[in-house]
Amino acid sequence: MGLDDDIAILAAAPVFERFGRDALRLLSFAGERRLLEDGEVLFTRGAPSDGGYVVMSGTIALAPARQDVPPVTVARSGVIGRNALFRTLPRPADARACEASEVMRVTPSLMSRVLREFPDAAAAIHDGMAEELLGLVRGLSGVRERLVGLAPRKR
Template identity: 35%
Template sequence: MTLETDVALLQGVPAFEVLTPEAVRILAISADQQRLARGDTLFKVGDPADCGYVLLSGRLELSTDGPGRRRRLSEVLPGALVGETALLIEVPRPVNARALEPSVLMRIPRGTFLRMLEGFPEAAAHLRERIATRLEATIADLDALRRARLEAPVRPPLHRR
């Protein structure tokens, strides 16, 4: 792919739509492509996270490990950013990511992303607003779940005769 193609692909990622073309160009210049065959693991729960990935083609499954089985959380389609938290902070991967079919990803290193934000403070402000909005929505969802669990009627125990 050409640099211009990579820039166009990154500009189509919703998380990057607040970035200027120059900021996206910086990300594209430092990004590496990674190919996965069907069934290949991109990362596992607990792996160190030092980058985010943009899925260019294919499909990924995000899952968690449960007692004796894997629980599927979501399917990722082209154009999605995977592991965006790792672009900002050092944190272990919270999920597993596995290719459901042959896939091509663009790997964006955290260091590059943070340097881009330093050079484009307006982009950092837009991203901060976007993250704050998503965090507020997540907190509201968690509060609703907590209330539902705490306020759910308690079933009396079944009596056997």
């Protein structure tokens, strides 16, 4: 893959979609690549995170702790471990390649560097997180209204 391909994949990835070309170029050059064979483990549940991953090619399956919940698959431009882009925390699931795949690891130190060097990228992440939080609050308010509507009326 060439630089333009990498930048296009990163630009389509959640978290990075609002980044400018120069910030994406830095991620492309400084991100750590890893090739995975079909069935190879990327990480296991409970292991400390070492960054987040962008799927550059192939498909990765995330198997949650609960056996009754089916695995989630992440394909090209998908981000695995978004919170791990910013800090170390335990992995909540097992991650395994469903086919030959390539991922790019973005460590918290690399994210910090990008956000320092590109304040517009930091503002974009802030705005995106604020929008997500607002959506969550609106959704919870809607649930509350429905629950209040279901409550028996006092006489």
